[in-house]
Amino acid sequence: MVILVYLEYRRGNIAGSSLQVLAKAYELSREGRHEVCAAVIGRDVQQAASQLTGLPITKAYLYEADDLFSADLYSEIFTRCIAKLSPSVVLIGGTKEGKSLSSRTAAMLKTGVTVDCTDVRLRGRDELVQIRPAYGGNVIAQIVTEKQRPQIAVLTDSIMPPVKRSSMLSPATVLSREYASAASAVKLIERRELPKVKRISSYDVIVAAGRGVKRKEDLVMLEALARKLGGGLGATRGLVERGWMPHARQIGLSGHSIRVKLLIACGLSGTVQFMAGVRRADCVIAVNSDESAGIFQWADYGFCGDLQVLLPMLLEKMENPA
Numbered sequence: 001m002v003i004l005v006y007l008e009y010r011r012g013n014i015a016g017s018s019l020q021v022l023a024k025a026y027e028l029s030r031e032g033r034h035e036v037c038a039a040v041i042g043r044d045v046q047q048a049a050s051q052l053t054g055l056p057i058t059k060a061y062l063y064e065a066d067d068l069f070s071a072d073l074y075s076e077i078f079t080r081c082i083a084k085l086s087p088s089v090v091l092i093g094g095t096k097e098g099k100s101l102s103s104r105t106a107a108m109l110k111t112g113v114t115v116d117c118t119d120v121r122l123r124g125r126d127e128l129v130q131i132r133p134a135y136g137g138n139v140i141a142q143i144v145t146e147k148q149r150p151q152i153a154v155l156t157d158s159i160m161p162p163v164k165r166s167s168m169l170s171p172a173t174v175l176s177r178e179y180a181s182a183a184s185a186v187k188l189i190e191r192r193e194l195p196k197v198k199r200i201s202s203y204d205v206i207v208a209a210g211r212g213v214k215r216k217e218d219l220v221m222l223e224a225l226a227r228k229l230g231g232g233l234g235a236t237r238g239l240v241e242r243g244w245m246p247h248a249r250q251i252g253l254s255g256h257s258i259r260v261k262l263l264i265a266c267g268l269s270g271t272v273q274f275m276a277g278v279r280r281a282d283c284v285i286a287v288n289s290d291e292s293a294g295i296f297q298w299a300d301y302g303f304c305g306d307l308q309v310l311l312p313m314l315l316e317k318m319e320n321p322a
């Protein structure tokens with residue numbers, strides 16, 4: 001059985017999120033000696049071949065196309081690749097590009113797609129069980145595409161650590177360097193650089209703020225704590241809805257997934273929807289004024305009290321440890 005992974009390729013680099021998806025594909029492949037193949041679409045895509053060294057891919061299909069992702073063009077190319085390879089399983093990272101590509105591709109192939117999968121596993125000969133929260137996160141659904149193939153799953157960020165390169169693996173065979181003849185209906189008029197913002201999922205340490213933060217100015221204190229620890233500031237949906245934090249910083253079911261060494265949860269209750277975004281946290285510290293708050297069930301260390309009192313004390317202690 002073939003598992004095809006879409007490797008996002010921008011400005012000469014394979015995206016970190018794709019390497020997480022590849023790690024999952026590799027894990028699945030080892031269960032039944034399945035073959036992992038990859039598709040890469042982008043500009044100067046031949047250069048991607050050198051980046052495949054040491055990755056657990058047997059065959060890679062490279063397609064030259066404009067660097068600007070266009071859903072119609074990319075999904076047409078990707079559909080062609082799938083038609084050529086007939087994979088049973090297609091795995092894609094849950095970025096904006098991945099979600100857009102997956103839905104169009106699934107529609108063109110008249111097959112199913114499950115987005116926001118928090119896990120996938122194989123059952124029987126080639127059935128992919130696609131696991132994701134449903135009904136507002138209150139249910140963990142197991143979804144299967146019974147008859148149609150391929151089975152397309154879009155995986156959430158941080159599903160696995162990125163795949164490790166190994167010198168023991170034979171290099172991928174770059175089978176095809178087809179150049180896309182398909183044309184996009186989207187015409188590029190102007191290209192503008194957006195300021196680079198570090199993704200919340202890229203931090204090892206996160207201070208997460210919830211509705212217990214009563215004034216927007218208090219976020220400065222939490223940001224300071226995050227910075228001191230070399231981390232970033234995240235938030236629950238409650239604060240994003242207030243307009244105090246951008247959606248890019250929202251952790252959870254309808255936000256972003258994180259995989260951290262340390263999570264400091266400040267004034268948040270630990271709802272299932274928030275915790276659905278916490279893929280792994282080696283250590284959770286919770287600060288909450290309500291001793292029955294759900295977050296304490298997840299916490300390794302819990303501080304019951306007002307964060308407006310506790311956090312300045314903690315910051316002061318960090319400044320002057322003696």
Ligand SMILES: Cc1cc2nc3c(=O)[nH]c(=O)nc-3n(C[C@H](O)[C@H](O)[C@H](O)COP(=O)(O)OP(=O)(O)OC[C@H]3O[C@@H](n4cnc5c(N)ncnc54)[C@H](O)[C@@H]3O)c2cc1C
Pocket residue numbers: 135136137209210211212213235236237238239250251252253254255256266267268269270271273274277287288289290293305306307308
């Ligand atoms: C389909 C769907 C998707 C959703 N997706 C997400 C998502 O992606 N992410 C997300 O976060 N939510 C999501 N939600 C919303 C979620 O259900 C909760 O509303 C949200 O997580 C609550 O955020 P909170 O913990 O900040 O607020 P609350 O649940 O109100 O908790 C606030 C906490 O602060 C404590 N507190 C109050 N004052 C203080 C103080 N002075 N000091 C210390 N502690 C204090 C309180 O005791 C309380 O525990 C989703 C909901 C739905 C239906």
